[in-house]
Amino acid sequence: MKKPNIAILGATGVVGREILKVIEKINLPYEKIKLLASAKSAGAKVEVMGKILTVEETTPDSFNDVHVVLASAGGETSKKFAPEAVKRGAVFIDNSSAFRMENDVPLVISGVNDEDLEKHKGLISNPNCSTSQLMLVLKPLHDYAKMKRLIVSTYQSVSGAGLAAINELTQSTEAALKGETFENIKFKKNIAFNIIPQIDNFCDNGYTKEEMKVTNETRKIMHLASDFPISCTAARVPVYRGHSEAVTIEFEKEITPKKAAEILEQAYGVEVIDNPDKFEFPTALDAAHKYPVYVGRIRKDIAFKNGITLWCVADNLLIGAALNTVRIAEYVIKNGLYNTEKEN
């Protein structure tokens, strides 16, 4: 089968750059690669697989000779360009939330629901970063003991909000250490030495959009009922990279912490670090730049019957974005789920 031409939309962004690294690392098969960004970055040079490539301004015609697009350029850019790419016969794998909940758009975590990719109609969505790491942990446990209820609290790093947010953590921390005042730009409250219990706008039900993304995307990916009980609190923490989550799951069937650990030890994309006696448990710093989702603190929950509570951390830019996007692209390419008739 002919290898596809691929395009990275948002190649200059935090996630776009990670996508390029993952493509190299897992040796994604492709014929040609095109780097796309806004007019501001046109002409910038980026090294990919030992070759220096020039970033191009994105226009609808950028997709004329492209088979697979890996996009991480924000919702508005995706809304503008995804239909143009699909119209031109390309598969558009999107990191933004723009199309995630649309019925005919597969929302996929590689290793959890790859089979949903088979029925794509051009558009594929990558889940929210907090949902992504959670799915790899929940799916094998759900397969064994059937989930009944889920409660999640997230502790999300600033890189999930892009380059400007990373810079704001540095600058506000420097200002705080010097005793200077700092005017917040990206965040609603000062992020230095603080925790902000708000990510994205508030919905009518009092939850934030981020919290409802975790709720609704989990239901969609795991094919749960549309009213399956899930409650999420999402907070931003002064960490550069790596999201942490405290997760409480009530199951239909009894499941011991030992059994849960055994299942997770065998699970795709998951590593268990759980030795309380030696104070061994995963933290965001341990997960940064790594591919697995790390799980620890697995214990019997004392508030629910058949409950398990655990802690999981992962690199939000990788499993929560770039790595999963490239894994989806790999599945699409290896299974010929793109327009193989389109000219190179």
Ligand code: A2P
């Ligand atoms: P650029 O660097 O030219 O602005 P981040 O989330 O790290 O801020 O990255 C966002 C990515 O999306 C960047 O690569 C950015 O390119 C790209 N981008 C933003 N707006 C557009 C647009 N209108 N068309 C194409 N790419 C865009």
